[in-house]
Every structure is written in structure tokens, then in C-alpha cells.
Amino acid sequence: MLIIKDLKVSVEEKEILQGINLEVKPGEVHAIMGPNGSGKSTLANVLAGREEYVATSGSVLYQGENLLEKEVDERAQAGIFLAFQYPVEIPGVSTANFLKSTVNAVRKAQGKEELNAVQMLRLMRDKIKMVGMDEKLLQRSLNEGFSGGEKKRSEMLQMALLEPRLAILDETDSGLDIDALRIVADAVNQLRSADRSFIIVTHYQRLLNYIVPDYVHVLYKGRIVKSGDKSLAMQLEEQGYDWIKEEADSVASL
Amino acid sequence: MSESMQTLEEHTRSDYKYGFTSNIESDVIPKGLSEDVVRLISQKKNEPEWLTEWRLAAYRHWLGMTEPKWPNVHYPPIDYQDIIYYAAPKKKEQLKSLDEVDPELLETFNKLGIPLDEQKLLAGVAVDAVLDSVSVKTTYKEKLSELGIIFSSFSEAVREHPELIRKYLGSVVPPTDNYFAALNSAVFSDGSFVYIPKGVRCPMELSTYFRINERNTGQFERTLIVAEEGSYVSYLEGCTAPMRDENQLHAAVVELYALDEATIKYSTVQNWYPGDKEGKGGIYNFVTKRGLCAGRNSKITWTQVETGSAITWKYPSCVLRGDNSVGEFYSVAVTNNYQQADTGTKMVHLGKNTRSTIISKGISAGFSNNSYRGLVKVGKKAENAHNFSQCDSLLMGDKCGAHTFPYLEVENKTARVEHEATTSKIGEDQLFYLMQRGLSEEDAVNMIVNGYCKEVFNELPMEFAVEAQKLLAISLEGSVG
Numbered sequence: 001m002l003i004i005k006d007l008k009v010s011v012e013e014k015e016i017l018q019g020i021n022l023e024v025k026p027g028e029v030h031a032i033m034g035p036n037g038s039g040k041s042t043l044a045n046v047l048a049g050r051e052e053y054v055a056t057s058g059s060v061l062y063q064g065e066n067l068l069e070k071e072v073d074e075r076a077q078a079g080i081f082l083a084f085q086y087p088v089e090i091p092g093v094s095t096a097n098f099l100k101s102t103v104n105a106v107r108k109a110q111g112k113e114e115l116n117a118v119q120m121l122r123l124m125r126d127k128i129k130m131v132g133m134d135e136k137l138l139q140r141s142l143n144e145g146f147s148g149g150e151k152k153r154s155e156m157l158q159m160a161l162l163e164p165r166l167a168i169l170d171e172t173d174s175g176l177d178i179d180a181l182r183i184v185a186d187a188v189n190q191l192r193s194a195d196r197s198f199i200i201v202t203h204y205q206r207l208l209n210y211i212v213p214d215y216v217h218v219l220y221k222g223r224i225v226k227s228g229d230k231s232l233a234m235q236l237e238e239q240g241y242d243w244i245k246e247e248a249d250s251v252a253s254l
Numbered sequence: 255m256s257e258s259m260q261t262l263e264e265h266t267r268s269d270y271k272y273g274f275t276s277n278i279e280s281d282v283i284p285k286g287l288s289e290d291v292v293r294l295i296s297q298k299k300n301e302p303e304w305l306t307e308w309r310l311a312a313y314r315h316w317l318g319m320t321e322p323k324w325p326n327v328h329y330p331p332i333d334y335q336d337i338i339y340y341a342a343p344k345k346k347e348q349l350k351s352l353d354e355v356d357p358e359l360l361e362t363f364n365k366l367g368i369p370l371d372e373q374k375l376l377a378g379v380a381v382d383a384v385l386d387s388v389s390v391k392t393t394y395k396e397k398l399s400e401l402g403i404i405f406s407s408f409s410e411a412v413r414e415h416p417e418l419i420r421k422y423l424g425s426v427v428p429p430t431d432n433y434f435a436a437l438n439s440a441v442f443s444d445g446s447f448v449y450i451p452k453g454v455r456c457p458m459e460l461s462t463y464f465r466i467n468e469r470n471t472g473q474f475e476r477t478l479i480v481a482e483e484g485s486y487v488s489y490l491e492g493c494t495a496p497m498r499d500e501n502q503l504h505a506a507v508v509e510l511y512a513l514d515e516a517t518i519k520y521s522t523v524q525n526w527y528p529g530d531k532e533g534k535g536g537i538y539n540f541v542t543k544r545g546l547c548a549g550r551n552s553k554i555t556w557t558q559v560e561t562g563s564a565i566t567w568k569y570p571s572c573v574l575r576g577d578n579s580v581g582e583f584y585s586v587a588v589t590n591n592y593q594q595a596d597t598g599t600k601m602v603h604l605g606k607n608t609r610s611t612i613i614s615k616g617i618s619a620g621f622s623n624n625s626y627r628g629l630v631k632v633g634k635k636a637e638n639a640h641n642f643s644q645c646d647s648l649l650m651g652d653k654c655g656a657h658t659f660p661y662l663e664v665e666n667k668t669a670r671v672e673h674e675a676t677t678s679k680i681g682e683d684q685l686f687y688l689m690q691r692g693l694s695e696e697d698a699v700n701m702i703v704n705g706y707c708k709e710v711f712n713e714l715p716m717e718f719a720v721e722a723q724k725l726l727a728i729s730l731e732g733s734v735g
Contacts, residue, residue, distance in 0.1 A: 048686075048690050049690075050686055051682070051686070071689075071695075072686060072689040072690055073689040073690075073692055073693060073694050073695065073698075075690075076689065076690050076691055076692040077692045081690075082690050084687065084690075087687070088681070088683045088684050088686075088687040090684055090687075090688070090701070090702060090705055091705055091706065092704070092705030092706055092707070092708035092709070093701055093702070093704070093705035093708075098688075098691075098701070101693060101697065101701065102688075102691040102692050102693060105691075105692040105693050105694070105697065106691075106692040109692065141705070158691060162691065162692065
């Protein structure tokens, strides 16, 4: 599904990712953890194609194709979904209208028939139930005045509607109370399937109480310094990041 | 320049799709302006003497006036002797039905997408089409006349309803009002006249399409709408012009007159040729539009979507004389490339409990300059007047300008006046978010801009709202950053 090789990424001329290697196979859930400033969000953004994040070397293959030369919308149409840490407000654009446009844009790009209004409404109702969102939000401007929890539900709704092949959650759990956390986790768990992969970027282990990852990677100073299974996340929860930092720094100073 | 800005700027190479010319034989008078020319125009239209004199008085007044220099726009001096003041499609005899109309002319209107044919009339739009100076055909007239509604070309109204024209012509915008209004009063060639009798709700949208076709002609049309007690009318106006390298002058006057409990909605989608990408050519759109809420509880709403013209200079205004009368102004003004717009409104509160709302959305792209200029005036006797103004500017790219000039004159302490203003840029964050969900860059920009203009589009009749959205998309294709 996704093969990242020796990827280096700069933001405003500053190298943030200093050689990332990662392979994600269909159906796998990878958690990317790490202290603040380690480059977690950079990884999420460069995969989604955000302009300021410039890949200076290395390669990213997505479904056998060079991902880095695709535009943001082409990546989305090819099934890459990024759940935002801070979903953006679009005044005057109703959530329903936005959802309809995006679902059909993606369907069209994938050669599927666009949904008519009735089919769309049925689909939305179905998925809204799944993420436990208030249907009234559909008529409001996208994300405008939404509470933190509502924004996250809206992100999960979008994920459910767009049916991505690779979903990347960029600290989606930050600032969420336990109920909202469960919403996110439930959505992910329901969408887990043999041909859909997830990359979950998170600072805290607590989300991983609800979403059990296949792999946990610790990012530090722009490199993956440790990989393991869910027990690594537990260890980080108990011991914090310091031991990892020390270990990595001592290796680096050799 | 960021990559997305570049991509976006590439999209701007969209062309003006109404830029064709038509080979229609015209009756054109020589260039230049003089008392003789004013008389000639009046004579060509078989006008009564009082109207000839009215024109001449306006002309003489105009001679003593100077062109306004205060708008925030720049253009070389206009040579008023280098303009043709009258051009009319030649016709051999009076036409009885659509079948007799010059096929070239019909073709022109088809290209414009004007619903002249009967099918579209069923959609409920009655059309008066003004080509260059003359009103070519007013459709649906019989049906309207059953209700006592008059919807005709201005010339015809002068012939058929001289008493109404004499009573209301210049009653809202006097010939001496300003430079361009005076010029228009002297040389106006045609336009539309609407009269809605007492208690009648006009059952369909009335619509005029203006088209400049001849080279070097100015277009000086006049629209007069009178709504009697308790009546209602919604009026739409659309405009296009061929692509010409030289600038052409359009100086129209629109007067709205609302009596007790009457409502007039006036919507404009203005898409005059804006000039090319380097700023060559395009229409100078110097227009005076004013509505008088003469009666109690009357209401006038101006809604405009302005995407065309090289230079726009217009301030559709409301004089709220009747007690409890309401004035509204909803505007989207888009400038791209080298377009300049100085536009806004005046809300003059004279009566008690008068209310006004101003929602102005400016969008600047390319190298353009977009100014909002608005006056809210509350007179001494206007107890409990209330105004709410919201002026938003959206910038696309970093070479354009947005300016806001709000003026406030309040002479009554009970007045409540609120003003809000914002300036924003289309955010990279917004674009990235929408594109990450699979929308193309163009669709993402359109979605953001349409959302921004939503409050204004909501005021437009359905058909026009769709047209306005399309127009906006064309005008702005890719001009973001």
C-alpha cells in the first residue's frame, strides 16, 4: 500500500524529517508517536501533499505509484484521507453541500457514478449515525462555530463517506474528552478492513486504548528511532519519552 | 510566488465569452455632442417638445459641470466629442411578432442566452432587450397589461404614457444630480419603463438585457420603475458587450419610485466587457441608480453582482422618506486583472423608524482595485433610524487592492448605526482542506468564494443566483493565492 524510503522533508528550508523508512501493508494500523516537535505532523502533511512540506530526497510509493508527484486533490481522489488536527472553517458553505461535492468529486475521479440527492441523503444519514453526529450540523457552515467534539465527528463523518484506502489521523485525539475519543476510535474500528490502512499520529497513548495498532513507531528528531507493537505504546505511557530520547541521542553521538 | 498561486494564475486565462459582435445594420448618427445632436436624438424618437426641452436643459447644465475626480479610479480623459450618442438597429417597418425580428439580432440574443423565445417566457421572465440604444423587443407585454402593468421600452412609454413619464422622469435622480446623470438626461436613447398599479403583485420577474454592439457608441439608457401603493415588483438587469480595444462609455440612470407599502426589488448581474488581461479596452460603467421610498412602509432592495467593466462607478442608493420604509443593498463586486471598481451605496434616512441594511462583498484579484464607498445619512427628523452595514473584502493574490470608504452623517440622536468590516485572504489552509477532500483547486476556490458571497446570492432570484455563481467562477478562474 505505502512504502516510504529514506524520506527527507524540509519546511521553509529547515530539515524536519531526516530519513524515514516505513512500510504500511493493506489492513494495517500504524501508530506514529513521539515527543512534540519530532516531525509527526510533518509526516502526515507531506503524505497529504501540503505545499510547504518539501520532500528533498527519498521516495514514497503509494499503490505502486510515486505519490510525491501527485497534487493534493489527486492524492485524495486516489484514496488518501487526512483527518485534520484543526479542521478549517469555510463560512457560507453548508456541511451538506461540502460533503456532497467531495463525495461526488472522489467518486467521479474513481470512475464511479455520482450519487443523486436521494442516494446522497441516505448515505449521509447512515454515516451520521455511525459517528453520532447531530444531523442539524449538516445545514450549518462547514466547521464554523463547531465545538471541538463536533469538528472531530465531522472529520470522522468525512472519512466514513469518502471511504479512503489510507487514512491518516493527525493528532485527531488532541483536546478531546474521553467520550469524543471513543467516537474517533469507534469510527476507526468500524472502518478497519483488510484493504484499508491507517496511520495514527498521536502524542498520547490513550487513543491506543481504543484503537489497537499493529505497529507502533516512535519518531524523534525526524527519524523513526524505535518500532514495536502495542506494548511499546504502553511502555511510553508508563515511562514517558525520556528513555527513548536518551537512547537515541547516545546512538547519535557514537 | 507559491506553487498554488502560480497554478491558480494560470487558470485566469479564461476569456470573455460574450465578446462577439453582430452584423446588424445600424442607423448611426455622427460622432460628437451638441445641442443639435440632442435635438436630433429627440427628433429620431418623435418625442414631444417638453422632453426635447428637458434634454436641452440637462445638456446646458452638463456643459457647466466637471467630471467627478473623487472616485478611487484612474483613466485617461474621455473625449466626449469622440462618442456616438445614438445607434439603432435599422428596421424597415414596425414588427408585430418575434418571427419578424432580424435573424442576426435573434442570433445575438441567443448567443447571450437571453430568453426571448416563448418557452423561456413560461419560466416567468419578461424581457426587454436593449441593443446599443434602442429597445428591440419587449415580450410578455399582453399578459402583463391585463393586470394593468406597464412594461415597455422607454421610447414607447413616452408615446403611450406621457403623463406618467412627465410626472416621474427625473423625480428621483434630477438631471442636475451629477455629471453622468446630466449627460444621460441629455442624450439617453432608450431603456425600460415599468409601472405597477395599486395593489398589484407582479407575477413574474421583469428583466432587461443591455447590450452594446456598435463601435464607439456610448450607451445611455434610462430605467424608470414606479410601484404604486401596495404593489410589488422584482426586476432583473443583465449586461454584456463585445470585446473592443477602445473603452466605451456606459452612463445609465435608474430611478425607482415606491409609494406606500410598495416593494421594489432590483437585481443586476453586470458583466460588461472588462478589458483584456493587460487592461486594454473595456466598458466605463458610470451609472446613477437611486430609489425613493416615498411612501410609508415601502421597501427598496438593490442586489448587484458586478463582475464586468473596466471601471465601475456606481452607488445604488435609497432615499427613505416614508416612515417605516426599508432600504437594502446587497452587493458582490469582483475585480480581476486591471479592473477598477468604486462602488457602494447611499442610505439616506429621512422618515421615522426607517431601516437600512448594507451587505457589501468585494473580491479583488490580479492587479485590480476594488473600493467600497458608502454613505449612511440620518436626517434630523428620522427618529429611531437604524442602519446595519457589513463590508467585507476578499483578496486573491498580493498585487490587488481593497479599500473601504464609509461615510456617516447622523443628525438625530436616536439613530442606531452599526458598521462591521473585514478584510481577508483566501487561506491556503482552506484550499488545502478542500483539496484534501478531493476537490480540484478551481472547485475549491469557487466553493470558498461562493460561500463568502452567499448572503448576497441568497437575495437574488433563483435563476439569477445560478448565473451569478457561474459568472463569478469565470471571472475569477484561478486568480487566487
